[in-house]
Amino acid sequence: MQRPIWRVCAALAMAIGAVVACNGGDPVDTEDELFITATPRQINNQGEASLIEITATKADGLKGTGKVTLKALAGALGNGSLEEQLDLVEGKASTSFTCNKVDPKCTGNVRIDGTWGETTTSVTLVVSGSSTTDGGTTDGGTTPITDGGTGTGDGGVRLTVTTSKATLFTNVGDFAEITASLTQTDGGPRANELITFDTSVGGLQVTSNDPPELSVQAQTNASGQAVVRLVENGVAGTTNVRARHTTSGAQATVPVKITNIQQITYTGTTCGGQACTIMGVNGSGFNEQAQVSFKVVDSTGNPAPGVSVTFTIPNAPTGTTVSPSAITNSQGIATATVSAGPVIGAIVVKAVAITNRVQVDSANIGIRGAKVANQGFSLACDLVNIGVYASANPPAAYNINCKVKVVDRYNNPVGTGTTVNFKVEAGNIENSVATKAYSPTGNNADEGTGTVRFNTTGGTFFPVDVPPLDAAPNQSPFPRDAEPRGPYGQLTANPRDGLVTIIAYTRGEEWFSDSNSNGVRDSGEQFIDQGEPFVDSNDNGIWDSGETYIDEAPADGRWNGPDGTWNNDTSIWTETRMLYTGRPAGNLAGHVYITPAQFAEPCTGGVPKGGLTYVKMYYGDDFFNRPQAQGTAFTASHTASKGAVRVLNSGLLDGYGFGMERRLLNSADQTACTASSAICSWKVLFTDWGNGYVSDAEIKGATAGDTTGCQNDTVTLGTTVLNVTTFSATTGGIQ
Structure with missing residues (x-):
């Protein structure tokens, strides 16, 4: 959607209550919107700093990208000059502005112009001899905020103050270093001078072991610098940390925002720069490392940079590790590095910004054979x-x-x-x-x-x-x-x-x-x-x-x-x-037979009363192979009026019917591969041959109390394969 530039200016004027310079005339369509705010909007000309925040939005509603150029008509931007170029991160950027009274233009209204592509806008600050803040808020970021105030007395000194962070976050042990630099007006450092630091939110420390106080004193070193720490104490708010030269009364302030961390979310897993859901075990050469990323945002939904996030893998497979922690970057992203071990598993990475309050698990990641x-x-x-x-x-x-x-x-x-x-x-x-x-x-x-x-x-x-x-x-x-x-x-x-x-x-x-x-x-x-x-x-x-x-x-x-x-x-x-395979080859000698050919001499011996004897059934096809299992059945009958006969197998199981095995052999001598073999190789070995064997048949003698004489017996056994039956017979006697 295109927007008239006069609407941009009107919205800007309403948002910051400042004089906004726009290219007047008839409305001109543009695709993008650029806003600049100053906090506070009124500063003194003795070192007080204002936080300059930039928001860029594309016409389609997406966050702006690229660079924004700021030009001040007087004073100094965060880089110490009248012009500064800033990178947009998530559509935002920030810097500082000071206006020292040694610059004759640092009085009254001072305009800062901003340019982003074809879009321009501006913000105007009021510079006076005393400071009146508006209690405005700042945005996150790690860009140092520089103050350049000048004090009075003691022959004239210049006092500037900077912060290593524009935003601190509560409940994570966050802190910023506040540095006051004291120099002569000619630039020479003032060593061994006492600087008093004050804050209205958080606490100040001279060393990390000191209890946090609202006001502390520190002495300048040989370079004319005194450094203290501003630490969060769980309370959110915005403070202008003031540094005051005790002797001359020169003072300067720097704004710092202390805000709550709102949420941490899992943003994705990559392996070698590509999205992935699976890693390979150690030594596989496939995705052995993965980067698992999380985003931390503050209470306003903006990225929270500089936050320490800890990582763990609950019930990690043996050998799998994760980097213990990372600091969020300017986009609020903290990344864990997972290294796979030799054991497979499925893992999640737990990321914790504030224990039991702001934490999240990643998506499932498989560590697999690869x-x-x-x-x-x-x-x-x-x-x-x-x-x-x-x-x-x-x-x-x-x-x-x-x-x-x-x-x-x-x-x-x-x-x-x-x-x-x-x-x-x-x-x-x-x-x-x-x-x-x-x-x-x-x-x-x-x-x-x-x-x-x-x-x-x-x-x-x-x-x-x-x-x-x-x-x-x-x-x-x-x-x-x-x-x-x-x-x-x-x-x-x-x-x-x-x-x-x-x-x-x-x-x-x-x-x-x-x-x-x-x-x-x-x-x-x-x-x-x-x-x-x-x-x-x-x-x-x-x-x-x-x-x-x-x-x-x-x-x-x-x-x-x-x-x-x-x-x-x-x-x-x-x-x-x-x-x-085929059906049993009943017309070929040596393919279908029963052994022994006679189960007992007919009635000169025979199966004794109460006794058992067995014969083996061979029903080989044209290639001496037993038939398939499916559709194969057996029959058994005999001619004697006493005793019984039965085939022991009710049916066949699938199989080759002969001994064949794929084995590892020692490559040196083709013996069995053992733990001491240097090199082994696969080979298929054949051992024994079934000759079409399908089952044993049991021939049972008469009961022990039978009083009748021996009977000659002919046992007929049959194998049916796919509805065709092949018979064979054996003879003997039943006592």
Whole structure:
């Protein structure tokens, strides 16, 4: 909104009761308003000072910014000259004005002109031989207020008085230094002279150990200066502190406002200059420090500079610290510095200006894991065994959720929201997912996790055909049995032909043990070495030509394996496998059978009365793998009229059906990784093979009191997979 300049002048005249010089004539539109006030409006020409306060407001109502230039027609502004330029803070600025009688113009009306951009205004003071104050108030600020009065007697002296602060605040132990300077009229200092100081509000001290008094005396030093302290005593008001040269009677005053602190508010948290709600634990390299800011205002809502604010963190995680205190700046802002420790948590910073009266808590700040490490980085799918081959036209369509989790070297969830990428040997998967970031206000149960969908359709259907593994009796830490095998068309079938490898990869660091808990890897601390991510399609633990790999550590056109050195910024990865299975291959010898083939010699031995015997059921598919759990059930029957038979498993649990484990091995000799291993690396190990085993079946003899003869018995066991049942039988006798 634009305002006519004559309205500005009229408002100014009403506000200060002074003569206001305006550029007369017709109203001229302007965008801004500038006000200048003088407190007091009448001063003497013997050193009394007036506080000059400036308020600048933009046309849109916002507080003015930039600089204001003041020009006095006589006397001296706060910088000791006729012209002074002031910075606007929250739309305000202040300085002082004195008019010494040695300047012949220091009598009657003296005008001070102000200019802010294109806006001008002025204020007029009355300078006389005696002082009459109007009890006006001052604004906050730390600009020293200078007085330059001249006394009489004793050959003529000049006395000036200044304050280190224009405003004090109650109940915070605030004080200002009041300095009286006594010189000869020719400028020479007057040492060892007695100065009397008086105040009407607060108290005066010569030293900080003295009790506050309304009037004290101090002696000038070699520089002609006497310094006392004006301290607040809990009472608000405005005082003109008077300094009087005892011998000559020369005196000068300086105005100081003592006001109440009204409120402290939290204004924000930054990390590296940017707004943030999350910090990383010590050593993560992510937001390890944060600046938490608070604003203190006085009873008029203006910024309260120079106030000491103390900071604490209630129930801080181990190692997390905060700077103990800070002094508010010219805008009333006090800033705490928080340094994260190695332990995660959620904190608030408590800022206290006046205990139990003026205090506030910051918003929630999370201290979280921030850098992914390759030890706890994991990938797991809701199902691992799926009946993809149990279809007239494979692949059967399956959509499986897989969950990835990212943690730091201390196994804390990484709460920054991390992009994780994926590759598969067969089937189809989303390219990437962003893990859940820490929320200062929400539920963080799934922090650091992300979910993707794996589909059996789309992409490459068949897993890679791989040669069977021979026995490895010296494999550490567990020996490996020879993998089952058999003809399958032109191929040799084995269980690993059904395995599909899925990898997840992201940027992070290779985990290290941090044995001394200093957040930095030191020489000798164990680490997990890892090469570039690759899809291990043939499950042998090494990259082979034709296998997909991620060329980014470094990007040089070839796969790079573990390099034997710890890397703090590299491509890290994890892997999991799914197993494609079918229905039991009843037409293939060695895939579906019961062992032992006879549970007892028919009626030459047989299961004794009251006795039990057991057989094992093997229902392997074309690749010697057991069927999926979902949709699989068992049946059992027998021909004898006595005894009983039952399958011990009521149903299958999801699983591979053979021994496979991703383990850390000592990189030097491929034995088990222990605390003494210098470097370890991940490898998938295979141990024993299930051959399609699904359950034991129990065959029960006749009751102990049975008197009938032995009966031959045929036990028929069945496994139903997705509504198709495969049977097998075993024979024996029931005593």
